[in-house]
Amino acid sequence: MARTASDHYDVVVIGAGMSGLAAGIRLAMYDRRVLILERHNAPGGLNSFYSISGRKYDVGLHAMTNYVPPGVKGTPLVKILRQLRLKRDDFDLRPQGYSRIAIPGCDLTFTNEFAHFEAQVADAFPEQIDGFRRLASHIRDYEEAALDNPDISARHVVGEFITDPVLEDMLFLPLMYYGSAREGDMDFPQFAIMFKALFFEGFARPPEGVRQIIRALTDRYRALGGERKMKLGVKELRVRDGLVNELLLDDGSLITADKVLSTIGEVETRRLCSDTTPDVGADNVGSLSFVETITVTSKKPAELGWNDTIVFFNARERFHYARPDALVDPESGVICFPNNYDYSEEEGPPEGLFRLTALANYDRWLALEESDYRAAKSEWFGALRDSALRFLPRLVEPLDGITVATDMFTPKTITRYTGHLSGAIYGAPVKRKRGETHLGNLYLCGTDQGFLGITGAMLSGISMANLHCLGE
Ligand SMILES: Cc1cc2nc3c(=O)[nH]c(=O)nc-3n(C[C@H](O)[C@H](O)[C@H](O)COP(=O)(O)OP(=O)(O)OC[C@H]3O[C@@H](n4cnc5c(N)ncnc54)[C@H](O)[C@@H]3O)c2cc1C
Known part of the structure; x- marks a missing residue:
C-alpha cells in the first residue's frame, strides 16, 4: 500500500x-x-x-486524590492544571466530607486537612504520635517523584518511625488499595506519593463523576x-x-x-x-486485581446514617494485601459513597450509590464457565456486602428493600475492556x-x-x- x-x-x-x-x-x-x-x-x-x-x-x-483548595501552589493537581492549561472549574472538583480507616475496635478518620488526621492518630495511638510526626516530616521533605529514586521497602522505612503494627497496617491499608501494584509491601517513593495524595492533600469528585x-x-x-x-x-x-x-x-x-x-x-x-x-x-505482570460491586438505592447514604465518603476496612488481625486464593477476599476492601462529597442540594448522583471494592483472583474468575461465573458473581456480591456492612452504622431497614439496581465487575471485565493482563489495575x-x-x-x-x-x-x-x- x-x-x-x-x-x-x-x-x-x-x-x-x-x-x-x-x-x-x-x-x-x-x-x-x-x-x-x-x-x-x-x-x-x-x-x-x-x-x-x-x-x-x-x-x-471513587475519589480523585491530591485535592487542594484554590490558592495552594506546587502540588500535583496544580501542576496538571498548569501543564494542560486547564482551569480549576474544568474539573469542577468538590471536596470530600471525611473518610475512615476501620479495623475491629479502632477507627481513624481523615479529611482534606492533615491536622485532623494527626489529631486522630494522637488520640488513638498516643505513644506513636512522635514517630508519626517524624514520619510525616520525612515524607514532606522527600522528593518522591524523582525518576531515579532507589527502590526501597516502605515497610522498612515506616518501621523506623512506627513501632505499633496496628498503626502501621492502618497507614498501609488505604495507600495500598489506592496505589500499590505490589503485594505485602510498597516501594517507599510510591508510599510517599500516596501518603501525600491522601493525607496531606485529599479527596474530591466532580458532581458528574x-x-x-x-x-x-x-x-x-x-x-x-x-x-x-x-x-x-x-x-x-x-x-x-x-x-x-x-x-x-x-x-x-x-x-x-x-x-x-x-x-x-x-x-x-x-x-x-x-x-x-x-x-x-x-514476567513483569501484576497479580493484583479487584472486584467492584455497585448498589443503587432509593435513599441517599446520609438518610441511612452513612456519612463517610470512603471507608477502608480490614477485619483480619494483620492487613493482608495480596492476590487471594479464593475468587474474592471479602475480609478487607474499600467502601465508597459517591453521594458524600460537598455538593449543593441539587448536585451529585440522583440516587444513592454504595460501591465496594475488594481483592480478587483473576485466574480463578477466568476459569469459570459462563453459568458458574454468573453464580459466583451473585455469591460474592452478597459475601462482600455482608462483610462491608460490619463496618457501617447498622441499618434500620433491610438494604434489599431500598435497592433499585445492582451491578458488579470482575477481573475478567477489566481485561476485556482495557486489555490489562491479569486484570491488574495497577x-x-x-x-x-x-x-x-x-x-x-x-x-x-x-x-x-x-x-x-x-x-x-x-x-x-x-x-x-x-x-x-x-x-x-
Ligand atoms: C474499579 C477501579 C477503581 C478505581 N478507583 C480509582 C480512584 O478512586 N481514584 C483514582 O485516582 N484512581 C482509581 N482507579 C485507577 C485509575 O483508574 C487508573 O490508575 C488510571 O485510570 C490509569 O490510566 P492509564 O491511562 O495509565 O491507563 P488505562 O486507563 O488502562 O488506559 C489504557 C487505554 O489503552 C487502551 N488500549 C489497550 N490496548 C490497546 C491497543 N492495542 N490499541 C489501542 N488502545 C489500547 C485501553 O482500552 C485503555 O483505554 C481505579 C481503577 C479501577 C478499575
Missing part, C-alpha cells in the same frame, strides 16, 4: 485513558502532529463510564487540533533497526510515527512488537520510571511507568511527553 504524508505522525499515543489524553494535550499544545488510538468505544480506560437501563455508572472513580474529567481532557485535546480514532487499536508494532518502523492497526491499515507513547502496560506493549529479541521483563510490580523500552522511539507512560490513579496517570502522560517528545 502506498504511504502518504497523511499517514505519518510526529507521535502516536496508544490508549485514550487519563495518561494518553494528558500526553496528547501536551503534544498538541506544542504543535506536534499527534494521533491517539483507542481500541474501546469510550475514552477513559480504567477510569471510564457506562450505562445500563438509562443509569450512568462510573468505572473507576468521571465524565466531567474526561470531557475536560477530550475538549482540550480537540480544541488544540489533536487527532483521535476510537474503536481502532494497534495490532502490531513493526520493528526495524531497533525502532518502531510502522504501526499495523486493527483495520489492517498501516501508519508511521517518529515516536510512539504506549499507555497499555509494559508486557502488553512488548507483545505488540514484531521483533524477537530476548523478552526482558516478560499494572506491573516493577515500574519503568523513565518510560524507556528496548526500542529507541517507543516509550511507556501511565500505569507501568509508575504514577498510578487518575492524578498519577495524567502526571505520567505529561512528564513522559515532556521528557521524550518535547525534550524538557
